[in-house]
Amino acid sequence: MSAPNCLRGCLVQRPAGGAAATLLRHSTVMPATAAHFSTSTPLHGNMMKPQKPGPKSKVLLVAKQWKKGKVADRGGKSPLPGERKAFRKRILLSNNNALPVEGLTYIGPGDLLDHKNVGKVMSIPDAAVDQLRTAEVFKPTQTWSIFRKPSMLVRSETVDLLNRMHTALGKEKALRLVIAGDRITGKSMLLLQAITHAYLNDYIVIHIPEAQELSIGATEYAPVPHSDPVQFMQPNYVLKLIQAIRKANEKLLAKMTTIYSHPDLPQNIPVSSPLLALANSAKEPESAWIVFRALFQELTVKGHGRPPILFSLDGLAHIMKMSEYRTAAFEPIHSHDLALVRLFTDCLSGAVSLPNGGAVLAAMTRGNAPRVPSLDLALSRRAAEQAGRHKNQLPQRPAFAKDYDDRVEAVLQTVELLQLQGVSKPEARSLMEYWAASGVLRSLIDEATVSEKWTLAGNGIVGEMERAALLTSRF
Numbered sequence: 001m002s003a004p005n006c007l008r009g010c011l012v013q014r015p016a017g018g019a020a021a022t023l024l025r026h027s028t029v030m031p032a033t034a035a036h037f038s039t040s041t042p043l044h045g046n047m048m049k050p051q052k053p054g055p056k057s058k059v060l061l062v063a064k065q066w067k068k069g070k071v072a073d074r075g076g077k078s079p080l081p082g083e084r085k086a087f088r089k090r091i092l093l094s095n096n097n098a099l100p101v102e103g104l105t106y107i108g109p110g111d112l113l114d115h116k117n118v119g120k121v122m123s124i125p126d127a128a129v130d131q132l133r134t135a136e137v138f139k140p141t142q143t144w145s146i147f148r149k150p151s152m153l154v155r156s157e158t159v160d161l162l163n164r165m166h167t168a169l170g171k172e173k174a175l176r177l178v179i180a181g182d183r184i185t186g187k188s189m190l191l192l193q194a195i196t197h198a199y200l201n202d203y204i205v206i207h208i209p210e211a212q213e214l215s216i217g218a219t220e221y222a223p224v225p226h227s228d229p230v231q232f233m234q235p236n237y238v239l240k241l242i243q244a245i246r247k248a249n250e251k252l253l254a255k256m257t258t259i260y261s262h263p264d265l266p267q268n269i270p271v272s273s274p275l276l277a278l279a280n281s282a283k284e285p286e287s288a289w290i291v292f293r294a295l296f297q298e299l300t301v302k303g304h305g306r307p308p309i310l311f312s313l314d315g316l317a318h319i320m321k322m323s324e325y326r327t328a329a330f331e332p333i334h335s336h337d338l339a340l341v342r343l344f345t346d347c348l349s350g351a352v353s354l355p356n357g358g359a360v361l362a363a364m365t366r367g368n369a370p371r372v373p374s375l376d377l378a379l380s381r382r383a384a385e386q387a388g389r390h391k392n393q394l395p396q397r398p399a400f401a402k403d404y405d406d407r408v409e410a411v412l413q414t415v416e417l418l419q420l421q422g423v424s425k426p427e428a429r430s431l432m433e434y435w436a437a438s439g440v441l442r443s444l445i446d447e448a449t450v451s452e453k454w455t456l457a458g459n460g461i462v463g464e465m466e467r468a469a470l471l472t473s474r475f
């Protein structure tokens with residue numbers, strides 16, 4: 001018999017079914033006489049006997065259990081409600097293994113206004129670190145956990161933004177500005193720098209750290225009584241926000257006193273009580289929105305020793321669209337009909353003013369932002385206007401476009417835009433020298449290394465520079 005014919009003959013004699021083949025492979029007693037590829041009588045006899053289950057049949061058993069929806073017991077404790085989220089949001093702000101950097105100075109109240117500090121890496125003072133942590137300004141995506149203490153690069157944009165804020169303060173007006181830019185260019189970090197400056201200069205800071213928490217339908221909501229057209233409050237979120245404002249701005253709130261009587265409040269707060277007592281009266285979610293409104297009303301009284309306010313939000317796109325909430329009639333609710341969002345957008349558009357000065361800042365985020373055509377259009381119009389283009393040359397909605405939203409465009413009609421790009425080469429060098437001094441970057445920092453990393457990072461995009469230089473520490 002020729003070789004191919006022999007092979008065919010042998011294969012034909014093999015058991016056809018996979019299960020049979022398995023049994024064959026795992027049959028415990030293999031007669032010595034049994035030839036390979038043979039279905040000889042002794043083997044047939046053996047197959048008729050009951051077989052011990054082999055490893056393969058165990059796999060089948062597990063698969064069966066899985067199909068029935070049983071969870072295999074791994075012996076561990078399953079996480080409690082909220083534990084996974086807390087772990088995801090956990091922020092470490094120091095690393096004792098990183099080297100202390102010599103010559104690193106703390107940011108003072110006027111330092112972020114000073115052009116001399118552009119290109120310097122500076123540390124955040126401990127008191128401000130606590131306030132920033134309370135207001136949830138640090139983000140888990142940033143690289144705080146690999147350095148000895150929270151420090152940041154002062155960029156030219158930082159000084160520019162804070163000088164604009166300072167000028168507005170002098171005019172008793174609020175700067176209304178959107179921070180935009182490509183992915184990981186440092187938009188949230190710039191917002192953090194503005195908030196740090198605000199804390200160091202005794203502003204009251206109201207910060208919404210993740211705008212998506214307001215619009216994705218993850219927190220309770222209820223109609224605001226007597227609101228027409230109806231607005232919706234988010235009691236639990238607002239209670240948490242008041243507690244953060246109270247804790248981070250405690251000293252300032254204790255110094256100021258109320259000038260209105262606020263009869264709607266759940267607790268009697270007589271006129272001339274400290275604002276801290278007013279903030280403390282928010283104990284239950286049910287009364288949180290009324291207390292928040294009363295506190296905001298008190299803080300925005302002109303004069304009376306009221307400090308400037310910084311009202312900020314990260315993740316603007318999430319509140320520039322329909323929310324995931326529904327009315328009782330199952331109609332979708334626009335994000336601008338959520339009371340807290342409405343207050344922010346009114347401040348951003350200038351409909352509600354901050355008479356003691358300050359700023360309303362909104363940062364875009366590119367990480368998980370939804371696409372909002374009206375937002376993109378409004379920002380590109382603002383960019384064109386700032387570049388000095390004539391009204392007739394501004395970008396327009398495409399003809400017959402459906403998914404544009406007048407409410408969004410109205411809010412952004414007069415805001416300023418700060419378009420963030422990469423850092424300059426001297427700024428990049430200073431940052432890399434800080435990384436090297438901290439011991440997290442092990443290479444000689446010279447012109448060539450800086451140029452290489454700067455170019456690799458799309459002309460100095462900070463997050464990309466971190467990827468290129470500190471690859472293992474972040475990703």
Ligand SMILES: Nc1ncnc2c1ncn2[C@@H]1O[C@H](COP(=O)(O)OP(=O)(O)OP(=O)(O)O)[C@@H](O)[C@H]1O
Pocket residue numbers: 139141142143144151152153154155182183184185186187188189190364365366367462463466
């Ligand atoms: N001024 C700075 N000093 C030091 N590190 C910075 C600075 N700006 C940004 N970074 C770093 O760059 C990374 C990206 O920053 P950030 O999270 O602020 O970017 P983003 O533009 O808000 O990102 P996204 O596009 O995802 O919203 C972070 O790890 C941050 O630590």
